[in-house]
Amino acid sequence: MQPAGRGPVVDVALPDRRVGVQTAVDRARVLQKLKLNDAGFRYLTRGAAIAVLVILSGIIFSLIWGSSLALSKFGFGFLVTEAWNPVTEQFGAISPIYGTIVTSIIAMLIAVPVGLFIAVFLTELCPMWLRRPVGIAIELLAGIPSIIYGIWGLFVFAPFLQQYIQPFLIAVFGPIPGLSTIFAGPPYGIGMLTAGLILAIMVLPFITSISRDVFEAVPPVLKEAAYGLGCTTWEVVRYVVLPYTRVGVIGGMMLGLGRALGETMAVTFVIGNAHRISASILAPGTTISATIANEFTEAVEEIYTSSLIALGLILFVITFIVLAAARLMLARLNRRVGA
């Protein structure tokens, strides 16, 4: 097709009438073609947009379909049983769910305060020339594939924890009632604490970069007014910036939480893949994603595969809720900033 605007320009008002008619007919044909192309492209793009919806619903339906066998056999008990025995074909999801939640809590307890403080540093303290390099470095941390964190955690971080940190924790908290059960047992190196710490390093950049973005969205005049009253930097952050950006910061945290819940490879390397619930966070455990990654290719019986897919469904439902809440909160903030 000859694109409009290219080629020689001929007008209908030509001296020779026959040529003029021919040109007008040609032009009408071209315009008709363009109209069709235009409509075609519109439907093509609309179809692509709807394909995105189809992918998500495909994921949901395939997970429900794949897990129907396990869910119909075990019913609600699947959610609350600890047993995980491929030989007797008894499966329960509670210990992977527990592991997923505990490791994510550890990660958030560390990553949220650290991430917020880094964002404060980047927006309030950091000299201008250093902001970009530090910001980029933190974002590079987010770009490193999770398997790299996994291999580093397995060969470097876990032995380090085993040798130095865990014996220290056991010695310090051992005599304290209550805390002694949380930090009980031999220092394995791998385990839920290690997985939680690796997750903390992984979600830190997400929380940092979103917090920084929302902190930067605070109108300078608000901060200047507070400084003008004689507030310290901390007081400005605490009483002006944080209240103004609260929704966005919580949204960013939830986004990080969504990452932590679904993270697979980094956790699989260091969690120890043990299907039991231990009060001690030093003990090996498992998470939903680590269980699937470790066992899916070994699962031959249909009920085993189906149980693993049911775990996937549970993970998807949990992360869907968390991520949806995060997006809604961030969207709410954006509207306010835009207004």
Place this chain on the structure above:
Amino acid sequence: MALTTSPLYAARRRKNAITMGLAFLATAFGLLWLVLILANLLWEGFSGLSLAVFTQMTPPPGSDGGLLNPILGSLVMTTLAVLIGTPLGVLAGTYMAEYGRYDRVTMVVRFVNDILLSAPSIVIGLFIYEIMVAQVGHFSAWAGALALAVIVVPVVVRTTEDMLVLVPDTLREAAASIGLPRVLMITNVAYRAARAGMLTGVLLAVARISGETAPLLFTALNNQFWSLNMNAPMASLPAVIFQFALSPYKEWQKLAWTGALIITLAVLTLSIVARLIASKSKSQ
């Protein structure tokens, strides 16, 4: 003067000094991990790097070898995933920015796309396993590429939409005023203006999938040997790293580190190039 020496004033200053010190420490703490991980990776990775890594196949346990077949597998599946995912993502992003910017459909797609963007990648692997591997009855490189494509789509949709929205409406109006139909306005004006940003999105998507392991584990599986058969299992760098790192063999562990170094360098290069393109187009 009395004010500045009052205990209240001193307490506020102290509190400020402590919290700002914490902010400083937190930043140092965050950067420390980046330095530690990269240092370890460079150290272990480069000590195993040699020509053999790029010319030999993955070895059986206990002997030396290279990573040629997983490198090739990763390249093949990543390329295919980008070829499948990019057009779909660009078209969807185009609809959202150009045709239906204020549509209900667009709002829903934007929300769903953001969910897909952060959905656990292992779930995407399960999805492709269910609709493809389980139906055909065997693992295949096609399934692996498709799983990666599902990860590419939301990244490209997001950047395409964001970049097209940034194109000034005056450009569109100028195109419309000379009688260009919308399709040509989009392809000849809007795409051209947003080109750099859209390219950035594709590069970021490549960076994202080149390290993805979870969706490949039960779609493309792994392959000890040289294979270009798209209907058979295919090796990939992340899957080989996963297998080799967890093995008890020293040679395999060394190769795993080297593979990790290759992936990290590739990913970091891609994201830095993407950033450069983005900042260059912004300054224009």
